[in-house]
Each structure stands twice: as structure tokens, then as C-alpha cells.
Amino acid sequence: MMPNPVDVLIRRVDPEVPLPAYAHPGDAGADLVTCEAAELAPGERAVLPTGVSIALPDGYAAFVHPRSGLAARCGVALVNAPGTVDAGYRGEIKVIVVNLDPRESVRFDRFDRIAQLVVQQVEKVRFHEVAELPGSARAEGGFGSTGGHSVVDGSTGGNRYASAVSDREGQ
Numbered sequence: 001m002m003p004n005p006v007d008v009l010i011r012r013v014d015p016e017v018p019l020p021a022y023a024h025p026g027d028a029g030a031d032l033v034t035c036e037a038a039e040l041a042p043g044e045r046a047v048l049p050t051g052v053s054i055a056l057p058d059g060y061a062a063f064v065h066p067r068s069g070l071a072a073r074c075g076v077a078l079v080n081a082p083g084t085v086d087a088g089y090r091g092e093i094k095v096i097v098v099n100l101d102p103r104e105s106v107r108f109d110r111f112d113r114i115a116q117l118v119v120q121q122v123e124k125v126r127f128h129e130v131a132e133l134p135g136s137a138r139a140e141g142g143f144g145s146t147g148g149h150s151v152v153d154g155s156t157g158g159n160r161y162a163s164a165v166s167d168r169e170g171q
């Protein structure tokens with residue numbers, strides 16, 4: 001059974017804009033459109049208006065995620081992915097797109113779907129400063145400390161952090 005949806009107030013900044021919609025019942029993201037047509041040259045970015053603003057309940061945030069089809073077909077990414085829409089934000093939601101294709105321009109028409117909005121509950125934490133943190137199995141290992149793909153020349157390359165960690169472990 002599907003859980004009850006969370007009610008979110010939405011306002012059309014552009015009176016003609018289609019509201020964000022889930023393409024399928026189980027989808028996590030509701031598609032956002034651009035209200036402005038745009039053409040991006042290779043490497044170019046733009047801040048595109050979605051024509052909507054929302055009022056999220058306290059304890060929620062909305063995240064602007066890329067669409068994988070646009071990424072795979074055209075090399076379109078979001079510069080700040082995922083963009084964070086705070087519960088208190090009442091401005092128009094915008095999408096910061098970049099064309100990462102090295103050769104082809106990409107064109108968006110008005111009301112093309114360019115991103116998707118994922119609404120989630122978020123925890124608020126209180127930070128308690130301490131001199132020492134409790135130990136853990138991972139400790140300070142990160143940035144590839146468990147192995148993984150190698151860089152082109154097969155060494156740790158310019159990853160000074162990984163080298164520093166393995167140096168310490170070798171002592």
C-alpha cells in the first residue's frame with residue numbers, strides 16, 4: 001500500500017506552467033520544467049526558472065536532482081546537484097544546468113522537463129563539540145581507502161590524501 005502523500009502548497013509564478021508531476025506512481029521525483037527556452041553551447045551553464053514556488057512543511061526539504069536521460073543522451077548536469085530547496089524558501093525554484101558535452105549544443109524549449117524534485121524529511125541536529133570523537137571501524141579512512149578504480153596510470157596519482165592515509169597505516 002502506498003503511504004499517504006505529504007501535502008505541499010504550490011504557487012504558479014508562470015500562470016501557464018504545468019505543475020511538477022510524478023511520471024509513475026512509485027517515482028521519487030516529480031519532473032520540473034523550464035519556463036524559458038535556452039540553448040547551451042558546450043561547457044555553458046544557465047539558471048533556468050521552473051515557474052513554481054512551494055511552501056514545504058517544517059522538517060522537510062526538496063532536492064533538485066538531474067534527469068538521467070538528459071545526462072546520458074545530452075551530457076546535461078546540474079552544477080549544484082542535488083540543489084537544496086529549504087522549507088522556508090518561497091522564491092521561484094530554479095535549476096542550474098550545465099552542458100558537459102564537449103561538442104554538441106543542447107536546446108531546451110519552454111516547458112521541457114529539465115530536472116526532478118525529490119521531497120524528503122530532514123533531521124535537524126545539535127552539534128556538541130568534543131576534543132576526541134568515539135572510535136569506529138572506518139576511522140579516518142575515506143576517499144578510496146577501501147580500494148576501487150585506479151587512475152589512468154594505475155598509481156594513486158595526485159591523490160595526496162590517499163597517499164597520506166596509506167603512509168600512516170604503513171607505520
Ligand SMILES: O=c1ccn([C@H]2C[C@H](O)[C@@H](COP(=O)(O)OP(=O)(O)OP(=O)(O)O)O2)c(=O)[nH]1
Pocket residue numbers: 064080082083084085086087089092093094095096
Ligand atoms: O537548485 C537550487 C538550489 C537552491 N534553490 C533555492 C532554494 C534554496 O532554499 C535557496 C538557497 O539555496 P542554497 O542554500 O543552496 O544556496 P546558498 O548559496 O547557500 O544561498 P543562501 O545564502 O540564500 O542560503 O535557493 C533553487 O531554487 N534551486
Ligand SMILES: [Mg+2]
Pocket residue numbers: none
Ligand atoms: Mg544556503
